[in-house]
Amino acid sequence: MAQEVRGVIAPGKNEPVRIETILVPDPGPGEAVVKIQACGVCHTDLHYKQGGINDDFPFLLGHEAAGVVEAVGEGVSEVAPGDFVVLNWRAVCGQCRACLRGRPQYCFNTHNAKQKMTLKDGTELSPALGIGAFAEKTLVAAGQCTKVDPAVSPAVAGLLGCGVMAGIGAAINTGGVGRGDSVAVIGCGGVGDAAIAGSRLAGAARIIAVDVDDRKLEMARGMGATHTVNSRTTDPVEAIRELTGGFGADVVIEAVGRPETYEQAFYARDLAGTVVLVGVPTPDMKIELPLLDVFGRGGALKSSWYGDCLPSRDFPMLIDLHQQGRLDLGAFVTETIGLGDVEKAFERMHAGDVLRSVVVF
Numbered sequence: 001m002a003q004e005v006r007g008v009i010a011p012g013k014n015e016p017v018r019i020e021t022i023l024v025p026d027p028g029p030g031e032a033v034v035k036i037q038a039c040g041v042c043h044t045d046l047h048y049k050q051g052g053i054n055d056d057f058p059f060l061l062g063h064e065a066a067g068v069v070e071a072v073g074e075g076v077s078e079v080a081p082g083d084f085v086v087l088n089w090r091a092v093c094g095q096c097r098a099c100l101r102g103r104p105q106y107c108f109n110t111h112n113a114k115q116k117m118t119l120k121d122g123t124e125l126s127p128a129l130g131i132g133a134f135a136e137k138t139l140v141a142a143g144q145c146t147k148v149d150p151a152v153s154p155a156v157a158g159l160l161g162c163g164v165m166a167g168i169g170a171a172i173n174t175g176g177v178g179r180g181d182s183v184a185v186i187g188c189g190g191v192g193d194a195a196i197a198g199s200r201l202a203g204a205a206r207i208i209a210v211d212v213d214d215r216k217l218e219m220a221r222g223m224g225a226t227h228t229v230n231s232r233t234t235d236p237v238e239a240i241r242e243l244t245g246g247f248g249a250d251v252v253i254e255a256v257g258r259p260e261t262y263e264q265a266f267y268a269r270d271l272a273g274t275v276v277l278v279g280v281p282t283p284d285m286k287i288e289l290p291l292l293d294v295f296g297r298g299g300a301l302k303s304s305w306y307g308d309c310l311p312s313r314d315f316p317m318l319i320d321l322h323q324q325g326r327l328d329l330g331a332f333v334t335e336t337i338g339l340g341d342v343e344k345a346f347e348r349m350h351a352g353d354v355l356r357s358v359v360v361f
């Protein structure tokens, strides 16, 4: 029988979010119900609320979560009730053209729960990124549950479910940052700072953090930035070139999702360097670049979907690095909050006060 739980929904474009009673069906074949213990507030949740992703309101927000599997449906063997899991939005299908070519990190047909969670009046909800974890319990595809060591606190582990994985993966997987590279990261929120931490892990020699907010630059230093640039007062392209012998960085990671910062990234990289777009733009945004510069500067212009991660490979590995003291995941948690504080957390995110607010249950 469907269970009634409390969850945070975005009812319509730019309307304040609110707590509603959500009906969570029993898990069907291939599905799992997860009791959520913690869920971080990611900028993508705010994009959903603002109508920047699509118009499938009402959304059940939250997608950066950890919890315990409560029940599984028929045919589920990869997880069992009681397992501590991080939820992922890349449950690879194994059968699409990307999977068949051995590139499951691009899977074009990732699994979500087939059944819908609803409001009490039957209105179907669209769970953010197929997860919807600002809720006491949520229904997902079993493949969206990645088992990790339960010794790590849920508030910390859950961050791997989106922003931290996206940032670390943008540097290591998509950008291919390696020993001795110079890296610049534009936008130092949770995602950008994770790209900085990932670049440090990968052995980057120089890591330049760019943001418009000095508090964010201070946090970026703590994550491993060797240099910081406030682009409100300093031209970031000039500054990055100056800090890299006049040439530009080997890899520039854009973690804002705006045309002007993309253009900065494009011109702040060295010849044959790589730009990685991990920030998510909105449908109205456009970019115009001289085609000759696209050609003449060479290299690679890449986008990073979820850090090109494979949850089953990357989540446990990053938890290991965290436990060894080589990756301080706890540093991303600025504050823990209650389910009723999500709207306020969006305001704090907008004001630049936080890296991550994490709802704990």
Ligand SMILES: NC(=O)c1ccc[n+]([C@@H]2O[C@H](COP(=O)([O-])OP(=O)(O)OC[C@H]3O[C@@H](n4cnc5c(N)ncnc54)[C@H](O)[C@@H]3O)[C@@H](O)[C@H]2O)c1
Pocket: 042, 043, 044, 047, 162, 163, 166, 186, 187, 188, 189, 190, 191, 192, 210, 211, 212, 213, 216, 231, 255, 256, 257, 258, 261, 277, 278, 279, 280, 281, 304, 305, 306, 307, 349, 350, 352, 354, 355
């Ligand atoms: N590609 C993916 O898979 C993926 C996954 C998660 C999040 N994202 C996206 O990554 C982006 C960042 O997410 P977040 O949670 O870190 O957001 P956030 O709001 O915490 O951080 C954004 C940062 O960018 C800075 N910023 C804003 N305008 C700037 C500018 N003009 N120049 C330099 N810095 C500027 C802000 O001060 C802030 O520090 C969002 O667009 C989000 O949707 C992408």
Ligand SMILES: [Zn+2]
Pocket: 092, 093, 094, 095, 096, 097, 098, 099, 100, 104, 106, 107, 108, 109, 110
């Ligand atoms: Zn696939």
Ligand SMILES: [Zn+2]
Pocket: 042, 043, 044, 045, 063, 064, 162, 163
């Ligand atoms: Zn996210």
